Amino acid sequence: MKVRLLDLAHARSGDKGDTANVGVIALREEWYPLLERVLSRERVAAHFRGHITGGVERYELPNIGALNFLLHGALGGGGTLSLKTDAQGKVFSTAILRMLVDVPDDEARALGLPAAP
Amino acid sequence: MSRIVRVAAGQGFWGDWLEAPRRQVEGGPVDYLMLDYLAEVTMSILQKQKERDPRMGYARDFLGAMDSVLPAVLRGVKVIANAGGVNPVACAEAVRDLGRAATGGERLRVGVVTGDDLLPRLDELLAAGHRFANMDTGAPLDEVRGRVLSANAYIGSGPIVEALARGADVVVTGRSTDTALTMAPLRHEFGWSATDWDRLAAGIVAGHIIECGAQCSGGNCLHDWRSIPRLEDVGYPIVEATAGGTFVVTKHPGTGGRVSVPSVKEQLVYEMGDPRSYITPDVVADFTSIRLASDGEDRVRVHGITGRPPTDKLKVSIAYRSGFKAVGTLVYAWPDAPAKAQAADRVLRARLDRMSLRFDEILTEFVGVSATHGTLAGTVDAPEVQLRIGVRSSDRAVVERFTREIAPLVLNGPPSVTGFAGGRPKVEEVVAYWPALVEKSVVTTRVEVLQ
Numbered sequence: 001m002k003v004r005l006l007d008l009a010h011a012r013s014g015d016k017g018d019t020a021n022v023g024v025i026a027l028r029e030e031w032y033p034l035l036e037r038v039l040s041r042e043r044v045a046a047h048f049r050g051h052i053t054g055g056v057e058r059y060e061l062p063n064i065g066a067l068n069f070l071l072h073g074a075l076g077g078g079g080t081l082s083l084k085t086d087a088q089g090k091v092f093s094t095a096i097l098r099m100l101v102d103v104p105d106d107e108a109r110a111l112g113l114p115a116a117p
Numbered sequence: 118m119s120r121i122v123r124v125a126a127g128q129g130f131w132g133d134w135l136e137a138p139r140r141q142v143e144g145g146p147v148d149y150l151m152l153d154y155l156a157e158v159t160m161s162i163l164q165k166q167k168e169r170d171p172r173m174g175y176a177r178d179f180l181g182a183m184d185s186v187l188p189a190v191l192r193g194v195k196v197i198a199n200a201g202g203v204n205p206v207a208c209a210e211a212v213r214d215l216g217r218a219a220t221g222g223e224r225l226r227v228g229v230v231t232g233d234d235l236l237p238r239l240d241e242l243l244a245a246g247h248r249f250a251n252m253d254t255g256a257p258l259d260e261v262r263g264r265v266l267s268a269n270a271y272i273g274s275g276p277i278v279e280a281l282a283r284g285a286d287v288v289v290t291g292r293s294t295d296t297a298l299t300m301a302p303l304r305h306e307f308g309w310s311a312t313d314w315d316r317l318a319a320g321i322v323a324g325h326i327i328e329c330g331a332q333c334s335g336g337n338c339l340h341d342w343r344s345i346p347r348l349e350d351v352g353y354p355i356v357e358a359t360a361g362g363t364f365v366v367t368k369h370p371g372t373g374g375r376v377s378v379p380s381v382k383e384q385l386v387y388e389m390g391d392p393r394s395y396i397t398p399d400v401v402a403d404f405t406s407i408r409l410a411s412d413g414e415d416r417v418r419v420h421g422i423t424g425r426p427p428t429d430k431l432k433v434s435i436a437y438r439s440g441f442k443a444v445g446t447l448v449y450a451w452p453d454a455p456a457k458a459q460a461a462d463r464v465l466r467a468r469l470d471r472m473s474l475r476f477d478e479i480l481t482e483f484v485g486v487s488a489t490h491g492t493l494a495g496t497v498d499a500p501e502v503q504l505r506i507g508v509r510s511s512d513r514a515v516v517e518r519f520t521r522e523i524a525p526l527v528l529n530g531p532p533s534v535t536g537f538a539g540g541r542p543k544v545e546e547v548v549a550y551w552p553a554l555v556e557k558s559v560v561t562t563r564v565e566v567l568q
Contacts, residue, residue, distance in 0.1 A: 010340040010379060010383065011339060011383075012337075012339065012384070012386055012387050013387075014387045014389075015388065016388060016390065017253050017550070017552065018253065021386070021388060021389050021390065023382075023383070023385075023386020023387065025340075025379070025382050025386065027340075047493075050491070050492065051491050051493070059389075059392050059393075060405075061386070061392050061404060061405050062405070063405055063408060064382050064385060064386075064407060064409060066382060066385075066386055068386055068389050068390075068392055070390065076478075076480060077478070078550075079157060079158060079549065080158055080548055080549055080550070081509070081549050083442060083444065083478060083479075083480040083507030083509060084482070084488075084507075085482055085484060085488045085489060091490070093339065094339070094490070095489070095490045095493055098490065098493050
């Protein structure tokens with residue numbers, strides 16, 4: 001079934017030059033392995049295709065149930081050069097949470113995940 | 118029960134809540150007040166101010182903060198701030214004078230750290246073979262040398278520890294790392310050696326958690342945001358550290374906001390790169406070693422942190438002039454608000470094209486529809502849309518001409534338009550950021566204690 005990432009995780013994002021970093025944190029620690037499986041680098045790159053000009057890197061922080069993504073070429077040059085409203089990448093956090101992820105029905109039930117409306 | 122040292126954060130950036138420093142020293146026991154004023158381009162703004170007046174070039178807000186916390190400082194709370202910007206000595210002298218005026222004596226000892234400013238030495242260093250290559254693009258600094266406004270090395274905890282050891286009540290620095298402002302007093306109090314990597318890393322993580330002020334104690338917190346109480350009285354964070362490197366993040370009783378495991382996690386991932394290698398001048402901290410545990414209401418215990426030796430380089434923050442920009446906005450109302458805003462954008466661009474204005478960049482956004490999430494947001498029948506057009510060019514006149522093309526659209530473009538009361542957009546000079554590395558051996562810091 002389809003599950004909204006918004007119902008699985010919370011997030012915060014920031015900038016480093018023209019790169020946005022997006023930290024995605026499991027709402028429950030036991031949901032982290034699922035996040036690690038479904039939020040692949042490729043999946044996130046596909047989500048932001050057309051929105052960023054560079055590649056995506058992924059780092060794992062199982063100790064806090066979080067993944068950190070670096071989105072390169074995300075900020076229109078970054079810092080003061082950027083003409084974007086979100087020049088500092090502050091709300092890439094909620095842009096990633098718009099993602100819908102596929103979770104097998106059994107697993108979703110076992111983990112107590114709500115189906116996307 | 119081992120001894121606890123409390124470091125309170127009172128500013129997360131230049132422009133943060135003016136009341137926060139006083140609230141931090143009056144709301145309960147604290148030993149140190151840590152104030153972080155510097156962001157990447159702040160140094161260049163301060164450099165411009167110093168060019169106009171050689172007594173300026175530091176964060177003036179800091180004097181107001183010092184005035185508001187002076188009674189606490191006189192009873193023993195120490196203050197550490199990177200408010201010195203590109204003129205830490207002038208900043209420290211102003212604090213000393215403020216102390217003299219308030220106490221009628223010379224009781225305030227103000228430590229000042231210098232040596233981070235590489236601007237006066239830049240040509241000598243370039244001639245000696247330091248390229249200051251851009252860390253993002255690899256380009257050598259020669260490309261923009263003539264337009265450089267400021268160049269500062271990020272310095273570590275060492276000189277702050279020295280100032281504290283020499284009895285400073287207030288320590289003023291220039292471009293110290295944000296995290297060193299918190300780690301240094303812990304090093305000083307607990308006598309951590311300069312090679313005690315795990316404890317130094319713990320101090321850095323403590324610094325990272327509180328360096329953005331309330332952003333770890335309920336501010337800008339997405340997790341369960343509706344239930345976060347009384348942000349109008351938000352409590353800024355406090356680190357309660359012990360000699361072993363374990364610490365608790367908390368806030369004063371009775372304040373608003375929330376310190377919770379999720380609020381701390383959100384701040385931990387903020388502006389993170391490779392979590393295994395959080396590089397500072399003092400130590401490389403491993404963020405995958407951090408363990409968090411709830412320690413009661415508004416208390417989070419942080420432990421298990423490991424670190425390893427730092428690199429032989431310091432990061433250098435260089436700012437340079439990079440043309441001009443301006444942003445104009447108009448608001449279009451229902452019905453068909455997005456279509457009207459798009460039509461206005463077409464009209465405007467056609468006029469700009471006809472004048473052959475050459476921009477390095479032009480960007481249109483539709484605020485209320487797609488400005489922050491682009492096409493991920495889908496389509497909406499917005500009740501109103503803000504058309505927001507920005508341009509950038511190395512030629513100021515071109516940007517100036519653009520700013521005169523916005524207002525006419527109110528009467529000669531698509532209908533149902535408002536929101537132009539701000540007048541013509543302002544042309545801003547762009548000061549861009551150039552991150553680089555330099556050998557540590559090049560940078561010599563100095564500590565002076567004024568009285």
